[in-house]
Amino acid sequence: GTSSRISYTNPDKTIYRVYPYTTKLPALTKNDGIKAFCEDQNGWWWLGTESDGLIHYNPATGDMANYRFPKKGVFIKTLRLVGRRVFIGCEAGCFSFDPQTKIFTQLELPPEVTKDTPEIIDFELQSDSVLWLAGGGRYVLKYDLLRHTFKSFDVVKEVEVEKLKRYLPRITIDLKKEIWVSLGRGGLLKFSETLQRFIPIKSRE
Secondary structure, eight states, rough: OOEEEEEEGGGGTTTEEEEEHHHHHHGGGTTTTTEEEEEEEOOOOEESSSSSOOOOOOTOOOOOOOOOSSTTOOOEEEEETTEEEEEEEEETEEEETTTTEEEEEEEOOOOOHHHHHOOEEEEEEEESSEEEEEEEESSSEEEEEETEEEEEEEGGGGGGGOHHHHHHOOOETTTTTOEEEEEEEGOEEEEEETTTTTEEOOTOO
């Protein structure tokens, strides 16, 4: 999403469309913009805004519900559907939203992450019980969806990289369900289940 439109793509259906707010979502023309998007199994869109909270929108009928975020002025940066819950990454950390109860719950991040930066900007679901998170700082997080516990991994210490205010690690999961992190100038790292740490991948590899 941008400040004026949403780009929607579905590779399985060979779809790529752009929806201006003025025609598709006229109620959002006053909004600062939508930067996070996900679609549920019923075809409804979950939209994370810069200042207007979380929006649930039916593109077929135009029906829309707006759920105000518990903290004012929070910029929602990423969304991920896990079961019936919507996980929300933002400057203030990580929240989950239950559409049935209409309740936002803030997840308590490990203290070392909160001290570094609580911002969450990326999610990847490894399995029904494991969700990976990354933020603007030096840590990548593994969240146990059953036990509701976090384990943090300092990916910056694994590589030789200049000290920065923000590192912006990004996560991806391959077809073997292995975890990879890109760290900008820090390069590429792969998670070792045996060692329980991220291992830098050299360019020749």
